Amino acid sequence: MEPLTHDWMIEQREYDRQQERRGRRHAFTTLDPRRTALVVVDMVPFFVADMEYVQGIVPTIERLAHALRQAGGTVAWVLPGTTERTATTDELYGPEVAELFRTSGGEGPLEKRLWHEFTVAPEDLLVEKTASSAFFPGRCDLPNKLRERDIDTVLITGTVANVCCESSARDASTLGYRVIMVADANAARRDQDLNATLYTIYRTFGDVRPTDEILDLIAH
Template identity: 70%
Template sequence: MWRIEAREYARQERRRGRRFAFTELVPARTALVVIDMVPFFVSDNPYCRGIVPNIHRLAEALRAADGTVAWVLPAVGERTAVADEFFGPEAAEMYRTSGGTGPMTERLWRDFVVHADDLLVEKSAASAFFPGRCPLPDLLEQREIDTVLITGTVTNVCCESSARDASTLGYRVIMVADANAARRDRDHNATLHTVYRTFGDVRPTSDVLSMIGLLS
């Protein structure tokens, strides 16, 4: 169960006079960024499987409103001594190959379908927005995107890293609370607290659909 503490809502309301920084979005300038929804992370985690319908709803709504859907997969990186030292050789190799191999469309979780106008990219770092480690920022710039909806897994690792870096690059960041997943509620909510406090808004899927214009 996700939550933002009442005191954090109150703190932002005192600072800026409203609960949420971004009260509107322009769908054509908005991208749904879906992080690491691949079998390695999704298959054994009920939290990850639980967010699939919300990601699907957001993707369908944003496409219908002329927005962008961006699927981000882990790249198979180089084996490094630092990763071996940090994780241990066996775990380092497991994470290095977590995104799978073969065509990118076939490496996504089986319930997703990539459409012709969607973006499909790989990242070679935790963040999809770290300079030089993923083509996503350049592709979003070409589409004049100014708002990113962060979804996927794991909330407190790659999703949080992407939200932080997107904010640093000047994007309006909205982390979709019930379209991100971690392994434990407390890990998930710690990231929601951090993002809401410093890097962007935190909204449920229903709020974001209303902002896109699907719900009234």
């Protein structure tokens, strides 16, 4: 299976709208790497193995992780935790799919449950979430761990862009983080799904930048 790359976009009218609102295209024009976390959502075999677009973002996430670590920032790997089946999830997904989602994060040490092409450094964070969002209160320890490191900016990457990544970006914004969704380091099943999420985040919850621009911000 060959990896694919999304044809992502923000419409010019949305760039123009934000330019008129705040006098610049992007909300966040600088970042302090030491107060920045790369949040990598759900990059486990359940999601990566059979989704060409997800495989396509693996090298991009690796580039970002290496650059941010070198600059003194934090890399946070967020994995799906095993949850309890409920009558509601059975109703929503059907019993068979509900069971698949419930155990999608796999078993064993967290580092071993990540997609095998990733490099995890000793200083990285590894956490589980038991909700779509990595920032939903009481369902993931990520906010507490980021608070301990005085993080104020989160770079959202991973999959599925329009589900767990978007949910995480929304809740991170609600908690007061500077949110940047990395356009070419998020993956969905279709371009339309990713682009709808990028539009929503850019319009209301944060900023959207490609990897090359993020790397420039980290370097400067």
